Amino acid sequence: MAKILLIAGDFVEDYEIMVPFQALQAMGHEVDAVCPEKREGDTIKTAIHDFEGDQTYTEKPGHRFTLNATFSEIDAADYEALVIPGGRSPEYLRLNERVLELVAYFVEHEKPVAAICHAAQLLAAAVSLEGHRVSAYPACAPEVRLAGGDYADIAVDQAVTSGRLVTAPAWPAHPEWLKQFNALLQ
Known part of the structure; x- marks a missing residue:
């Protein structure tokens, strides 16, 4: 089974970190969840986004998510794949040069990358999406297109x-x- 890196930060979407973290482990994969400037055992705050008929999603406080690895100690070469959850964290994580380098590493080395919702903001900041069909929360379509991707x-x-x-x-x-x-x- 694969060793997977998951990068997130405060106000990551609750379901978009909890569900893949637990589901991938249930499938037998090893998942290390990290956040810049935080260590194993530290927590990040999550936000719950709902689709309730408004012009955009609503946001409510979520759970605290406990990280199980230390960002400053990871080496991308130790991982076979990357998961980037959405929510608000991709917006500011894309300002962190080390995060951008990590994302670029996985894409450039053709390792599997799973990105959901606002994670497209981080992808678009780190790499060219030219030649890729990319889905995201609709408000991120401009970033996908500006990075050369075909918004799905x-x-x-x-x-x-x-x-x-x-x-x-x-x-x-x-x-x-x-x-x-x-x-x-597989």
Whole structure:
């Protein structure tokens, strides 16, 4: 089974970190969840995003998520794949040079990358998306296009695989997103 790196930060979307973290472990994979400037055992705050008929999602306080690895101690070469959850954390994580280097490493070495919702902001900041069909929360479509990607406007419960990149618009896509990602890990 694969050793997977998961990068997140405060106000990551609750379901988009909890569900893949636990589901991938249940499938037999090893998942190290890290956050810049935090250590194993530290926690990050999550936010719950709901789709309640408004012009955008609503946001509510989520759970505290306990990290199980230390960001400053990881080496990308030790991992076979990367998961980037959405929420608000990709917005500011894309300002961290080491995070950008890690994301670029996985893409450049053609290792599987699973990105959901606002994670497209981090992808677009780290690498060219040229030649890739990429889904994301619709508000991130401009970033996908500016990074050269073909924005995939798909149903909220669907996912798309493009090369070694698996993307989805939001947490309702977890079954399809995780199924497609797991297929790349085999």
